Amino acid sequence: MADTRVVPISGIQYGLKAETSFGVGLDSSGADTTAYLTQPVVQAQKPTFNILRESRLLSGRGSVKNAADTVVNARGGTVTMPFEMLATPRTLAQHCLLVGQESGTSGSTLHEMEIDGSSNSTSIGGTISSGIPHSCNLAYYPTAGEGIKVAGVIVSDLTISGDVAANNGLVSISGNYFSGFSNPVSTASCLEQTFSGTWVARESTYFNVLDADTRTLDIDDATSQTFIMKSFNFNIVNNVNRVGFDTNGNAEAYVFPEYAITGDLTIKWDDEFDYGAANNVIQDFIDGDTLSLAINIGDGTVSSEGECNIAAEIQYTGDPGQDISESGVFHSLAFECVQNSSTEAFKITTFKNEAVTAW
């Protein structure tokens, strides 16, 4: 008789926990008792093992492939997994660190990640000190004995989005996890794992774009003009590649050859952002101007959960488009972030009263 078990998608969860040694399982002694940080996703996607499979029709085999002529190689591959969730104080700060590989902390506790062309790691794989550089064990857990542990997990690309008309204005993050530990072994990535630890609960504080007290952008002949915002997106890509291989064929290191940040901003056409003299958004594109953008969710002090400051130096990548709606015409501004003298291409500051080592 067929089995009647059903696995609802909501019955699957996944968690992250920072590694103390690159690509090494935190608890490889049978059931994993690590206290993973539960991630607040609606649907946990399965990790995908991107490994090599050769399938050849060899000479003399006739007109169909032979079972003996295929090769599967788990060494040298990658593991990827998409994610999408509402941003919470810890998840936003940790995912920014996982993609940017840069961290500055102060007080109790500001987490700052900036991309400036010099302070972001160009490779990881050596010693980890106080959670930096930052890689994680990822636990994908449907049920006992069926879990998947992925070691050496970082984020290859991260999108931070806010839209007054989506998710009740709550900021979301999405992207992909990346690992170069594709060969399952007991001490790193592994299958058929039981996770028996007490996982850390999800947070319940979010970031609301309708809470953004500061929204300013340079324009043409004026600086720091306040705009009325419809939406924003920042997409951060670190172009990670795995390099080398250990005795199991897993990665020796990851390299980050280029950090690229692109995005778009949709703001209202009004007297501060128009096609006229001094406030001309088209002129900024034609002149190739570099513009300072600031979006501060909260009062700008970043002193409580749910507050963050985003600062970026942007250049428009195309002629400003139009977003036409019943609320009037909005400018649709596609941009990329660039290092502007000593000002970071992109910087995000969040509040979470936890040290990176707690992640």
Place this chain on the structure above:
Amino acid sequence: MKIKGKISKLHRVNPNTIQCEVAILSKLKDGETVDIPEKAAKELLNMGVVEKADNKTNNKRSLKNG
């Protein structure tokens, strides 16, 4: 522990997930000072939505005749 609410911060707190009662949360949202168990107070302090209230006591003694 005595804590005082930060008016401009407390609207982000989900009342269903914290350890202090809704009535207390309402007082904090009004910027009032409340005295609640230390565990619940520390949770809110960690979130940055309240601050420790001044616990200074008045040590002045009134002079009595004689």
